[in-house]
Amino acid sequence: MALLVMKFGGSSVADAEAVRRVAQRVVATHRAGNQVAVVVSAMGDTTDELLDLAGQIAPGTPPEREMDMLLSAGERISMALLAMAIQQLGVSARSYTGAQAGMRTDTAHGRARLLDVQPARVRGTLDEGAVAIVAGFQGISTDDDITTLGRGGSDTTAVALAAALEADVCEIYTDVDGLYTADPRIVPSARRVTRLTIEETLEMAAHGAKILHLRAVEYARRFTVPLHVRSSFSDKEGTWILVGRPLTEDTMEDPIISGIAHDTSLGKVTAVGIPDRPGAAAAVVGAVARAGVSIDMIVQNVSTSDAHTSDISFTIPETDGQVAVAAVRALQEAMGFADVLYTSHVGKLSLIGAGMRSNPSVAHQLFQALADAGVNIEMISTSEIRISVICDQADITDAVRAVHTAFGLDADDEAVVYGGTGR
Numbered sequence: 272m273a274l275l276v277m278k279f280g281g282s283s284v285a286d287a288e289a290v291r292r293v294a295q296r297v298v299a300t301h302r303a304g305n306q307v308a309v310v311v312s313a314m315g316d317t318t319d320e321l322l323d324l325a326g327q328i329a330p331g332t333p334p335e336r337e338m339d340m341l342l343s344a345g346e347r348i349s350m351a352l353l354a355m356a357i358q359q360l361g362v363s364a365r366s367y368t369g370a371q372a373g374m375r376t377d378t379a380h381g382r383a384r385l386l387d388v389q390p391a392r393v394r395g396t397l398d399e400g401a402v403a404i405v406a407g408f409q410g411i412s413t414d415d416d417i418t419t420l421g422r423g424g425s426d427t428t429a430v431a432l433a434a435a436l437e438a439d440v441c442e443i444y445t446d447v448d449g450l451y452t453a454d455p456r457i458v459p460s461a462r463r464v465t466r467l468t469i470e471e472t473l474e475m476a477a478h479g480a481k482i483l484h485l486r487a488v489e490y491a492r493r494f495t496v497p498l499h500v501r502s503s504f505s506d507k508e509g510t511w512i513l514v515g516r517p518l519t520e521d522t523m524e525d526p527i528i529s530g531i532a533h534d535t536s537l538g539k540v541t542a543v544g545i546p547d548r549p550g551a552a553a554a555v556v557g558a559v560a561r562a563g564v565s566i567d568m569i570v571q572n573v574s575t576s577d578a579h580t581s582d583i584s585f586t587i588p589e590t591d592g593q594v595a596v597a598a599v600r601a602l603q604e605a606m607g608f609a610d611v612l613y614t615s616h617v618g619k620l621s622l623i624g625a626g627m628r629s630n631p632s633v634a635h636q637l638f639q640a641l642a643d644a645g646v647n648i649e650m651i652s653t654s655e656i657r658i659s660v661i662c663d664q665a666d667i668t669d670a671v672r673a674v675h676t677a678f679g680l681d682a683d684d685e686a687v688v689y690g691g692t693g694r
Contacts, residue, residue, distance in 0.1 A: 273439040274397070275300060278310040278407065278429035282446040283503035284349050285315035293444075293503060294356035301362055301402055308393055308403045308436060310429040311353055313345025318422075321345060335380035339409075339419045343369070346406035346425070354404050363401035367392060369417075372403075373435075374410030374428065376418045383410060383418035385427065385490075388435040397436075405432060423484035430487045434494035441496050445482055447688055448502045449509030450475065452530040453675045455686030457668050461675065462682040464510050464529060471529045471623055472498075472512050474657045478621035479534030488512075505687075528624040528633075528678045533671050535664050537567065537617040538592035539649070541584040542599050544609030547573065554606060555583055555599055562598040564591040567619070568652045568659060580608070584650060586661060589615055617649075618667035621659040622674060634658055640677035646670045 277297060284290050293311075301307045321341050325333045350366035357364035373389035396403040407425025412418045420427050426443060433441035450472070451461040467475070469492045476485040482500060491498050491512065501509025540559075545551050552571060559566055567586040587595045592613055600611045620641075627633045637658055641648060646669060650661035662670055675681060 274306040276433040311349040312425040317345040343409040366404040369409035370411035372405040376410040426484035426487035444503035452680040460681040479532040534619040538589040539614040541612040558598040616664040618664040644673035
């Protein structure tokens with residue numbers, strides 16, 4: 272008998288029919304002799320609809336505490352309906368909010384981080400032979416307030432619950448048959464990847480792949496939780512996320528390209544003509560960090576017009592563009608730099624796979640494919656298993672398709688997207 276945590280995203284529980292379909296899968300898994308805990312997201316577009324309602328009632332910046340109370344309602348609806356559907360099929364099931372399931376968080380409303388998971392009630396339900404259903408995306412703070420974990424937080428709930436229960440596997444159900452070499456919505460010829468290392472998955476999640484939430488992958492790596500990403504609309508085996516990937520002698524030194532991630536939600540800030548002295552970069556980055564803005568890629572270049580100055584460019588979430596610009600501009604007079612420039616609608620393409628740094632032909636092949644597609648590169652960043660480039664957002668679809676073909680990743684059959692939302 273195995274202990275499984277099964278997580279279903281919004282597209283998997285979008286309506287009553289979908290909820291019944293999920294219930295049938297859960298019951299079949301339970302009747303196969305497994306202990307089953309389920310984590311659910313809000314139904315379909317419920318969270319977006321609640322955000323719209325809040326905007327109508329409280330334009331501008333609604334109170335964060337009340338927003339968490341509001342948004343956590345979506346998952347509670349899903350969990351209760353799924354429990355009812357499972358019981359209709361003759362299996363005992365009980366639903367729990369994040370707080371009831373022991374999800375303790377800090378006090379950062381809207382972006383809370385888990386501090387501890389004590390799922391005593393969930394464990395008791397499983398030991399009684401029933402199915403436990405937990406509302407994802409939410410917990411209870413050290414102040415005993417309801418908190419939410421940020422968009423995509425149900426993935427983190429599922430992995431954290433799996434770690435606390437010492438589950439055999441955490442299954443993440445979505446509307447595609449696993450992780451693909453590129454987003455099948457823009458590259459229909461993308462191939463399903465059957466095995467990925469946790470490190471490759473981290474890079475995919477961090478650089479735009481939307482199937483898995485980054486914090487969930489980080490949690491899985493920290494607590495060595497096996498992940499299986501698969502579709503709730505088919506019975507096909509999906510993608511297994513492994514601690515390590517076995518290599519054969521024939522391929523041990525070959526570059527292994529696992530896939531391409533992309534992100535179209537970025538902006539770029541450039542501080543121009545910064546005096547080239549120690550501490551300048553720290554001052555700029557520190558100001559942005561204090562404004563609560565996360566920086567992605569950073570490039571610093573010595574100015575071509577003045578050897579004593581440099582330009583610092585960095586990418587940030589496009590929604591934080593004006594906040595980041597204001598933070599940097601506030602330093603302009605004191606530091607004596609020339610200007611602050613902002614570019615919206617920035618796109619990022621990331622090529623991910625093991626062995627790339629020791630194979631210089633990979634970078635050349637990437638850059639040549641982009642050149643042949645007429646895509647101009649604005650910034651470049653690399654790691655041991657990733658090369659990322661920044662380009663115009665309007666070019667990103669052509670760029671992904673061109674690079675996917677150039678590296679021989681195209682499949683003969685078209686990928687199937689069952690729901691269309693990506694979760």
